[in-house]
Amino acid sequence: MTLIDAPVLALSDPVNLRDLAGIPVAGGVVREGFAIRADDLAIVTEAYADRLVADGLRTVIDLRSAAEVEATGRGPLGSRTSVNYHHVPFMAAVGEVDAAEMADQSRFGAFYLRMFEGAAAQIVTSLAIIAHAPGAVAFHCAAGQDRTGVLAASLLLALGAEPADIVADYTRTGENSAAIMTRIAPTMRALMDRLGFDLDEAARAATRTAFSSEPMRHLLAGLAERHTDLLAPLRAAGLDDALIARLRAGAVA
Numbered sequence: 070m071t072l073i074d075a076p077v078l079a080l081s082d083p084v085n086l087r088d089l090a091g092i093p094v095a096g097g098v099v100r101e102g103f104a105i106r107a108d109d110l111a112i113v114t115e116a117y118a119d120r121l122v123a124d125g126l127r128t129v130i131d132l133r134s135a136a137e138v139e140a141t142g143r144g145p146l147g148s149r150t151s152v153n154y155h156h157v158p159f160m161a162a163v164g165e166v167d168a169a170e171m172a173d174q175s176r177f178g179a180f181y182l183r184m185f186e187g188a189a190a191q192i193v194t195s196l197a198i199i200a201h202a203p204g205a206v207a208f209h210c211a212a213g214q215d216r217t218g219v220l221a222a223s224l225l226l227a228l229g230a231e232p233a234d235i236v237a238d239y240t241r242t243g244e245n246s247a248a249i250m251t252r253i254a255p256t257m258r259a260l261m262d263r264l265g266f267d268l269d270e271a272a273r274a275a276t277r278t279a280f281s282s283e284p285m286r287h288l289l290a291g292l293a294e295r296h297t298d299l300l301a302p303l304r305a306a307g308l309d310d311a312l313i314a315r316l317r318a319g320a321v322a
Contacts, residue, residue, distance in 0.1 A: 079112070079255060080112050080113060080114045080115075080144075080145070081112060081113070081114065081252055082113065082114060082117045083107050083108050083110065083113060083117070083213070083252075084108060084245050084248035084249055084252050085106075085107065085108040085212065085213035085214070085242055085245040085248070085249050086105060086106070086107035086108065086207075086213065087105070087106060087107075087241065088101055088102065088103075088104070088105050089103065089104045089105070089106065089221065089224070089225070089238065090102070090103070092225060092230060092234055092238055093230060093231065093234050094225065094228035094229045094230045094317075094320065094321060095228065095229025095230075095317065095321070096229070096317065096321045097321045097322050098321070098322055099225075099228065099320050099321070099322070100320060100321065100322030101322075102124075102125050102204075102205045103199075103205065103206070103319060103320045104199055104205070104206050104207075104221075104224060104320070105126070105205055105206065105207040105208075106207070106208060106209070106213055106217050106220075106221050107207050107208070107209040107213050107217070108209060108210075108211065108212050108213035108214075108217075108245075108249055108252065108253065109133075109141075109209060109210070109211050109212075109213070109252075109253055109256070110131070110144060110146055110207060110209045111131070111133075111138070111141040111143055111144035111146075111147075112141060112144055112252075113144060113146065114145065115145045117145075118144070118145035118146045118149060121146070121207070122146075122149055122151060122152060124205070125204050125205045126146075126152060126204065126205045126206075126207055127151060127152060127153060127202060127203050127204030127205060127206070128152065128153045128154075128155065128198065128199075128202040128203075128204065128205070128206040128207070129143075129152055129153070129154050129155070129206075129207050129208075129209070130155045130157055130195050130198055130199070130206065130207070130208035130209075130220075131143070131154065131155065131156045131157070131158075131208075131209065132157060132158065132159045132191075132195075132208060132209065132210040132216040132217060132220060133156075133158060133209075133210050133211060133216075134158050134160050134161060135156075135158060135161075137211065138156055138158075140256070141256060153202065155195075155198050157191050157194050157195050157198075158191065159184055159188045159191055159192075159210070159216040159219065159220070160184070160188070160216065174279070174280060174281055174284065175279070175281035175283045175284065176283075176284075177215060177284035177287075178283055178284040178285075178286070178287025178288055178291070179287065180215070180284075181215070181218070181219055181284050181285070181287065181288040182287065182288050182291040182292070184215075184216070184219050185219055185222075185223065185288060185292065185302060186302045188219075189302045189303050189305065189306035190306045190307065192219070192220060192223045192303055192306070193303055193306045193307045193308045195208060195220055195223075196223065196224060196227060196303075196308065196312060196316060197312060199224065199316065199319075200312055200316045200319060201315070208220050208221075211253050211256070211257060212242075212249045212250075213242065213249065214242045214249065215284075218239050218242070218284075218285060219288070221235075221238060221239070222235050222239065222285060222288065222289070223303065224316070225238065226299055226300055227300065227303075227308070227312075227313050227316050227317075228316060228317055228320050228321065229317070232289045235285065235289065236282050236285050236286055236289070239282060239284075239285040240280075240282045240285075242280070243280030243281075243282075246280045
């Protein structure tokens with residue numbers, strides 16, 4: 070049972086899904102099939118879900134808010150008994166980004182920093198799931214950009230990636246911005262309408278054409294300014310050397 074009617078909840082293939090394979094980290098590169106970042110996996114087609122499972126997907130981490138999950142359900146992957154599902158929301162509600170930030174992606178940096186520090190416990194939980202999961206792990210939000218971008222950055226930091234490589238991975242989403250907005254617009258518009266949000270700012274965000282690497286640069290620079298160790302907020306929330314070692318043992322090729 071979902072809040073959004075079936076005709077609105079059109080299923081489609083992801084447009085911002087990619088394996089983190091090949092990104093340089095301490096001791097090598099991320100191996101293929103370790104971690105996958107994606108846009109909304111709750112609205113994939115049955116055929117795409119089958120393909121992901123056949124390729125080794127065994128765990129999904131859903132970073133969306135409770136309202137988003139309630140609106141769409143888990144989707145086709147939720148019925149695959151071979152896939153473990155974990156709901157780890159990085160925001161309590163979709164409205165945590167203010168209107169000015171939502172309308173200008175280049176200004177998301179302060180939001181990313183708040184998320185990294187405020188959702189540190191959820192980030193550590195996600196990293197623990199990734200470290201212990203059998204097979205490939207996919208993590209996603211709606212666009213695969215913001216919440217997913219913060220978790221990808223957190224994982225890569227734990228693996229010893231350089232800031233420039235983290236920014237480079239984040240920037241790849243820019244190639245997919247138009248397709249992302251087209252794909253998630255029906256779901257997000259219906260959800261925000263049901264929740265009573267003013268859609269004007271959301272519509273402007275959905276039609277933006279520019280993409281900036283500034284939010285990720287802001288996050289990493291902000292962490293460097295506030296902490297001698299960029300992982301300090303996560304360490305305070307439970308990230309320890311044993312978990313980092315397990316992540317690196319599983320990830321590095």
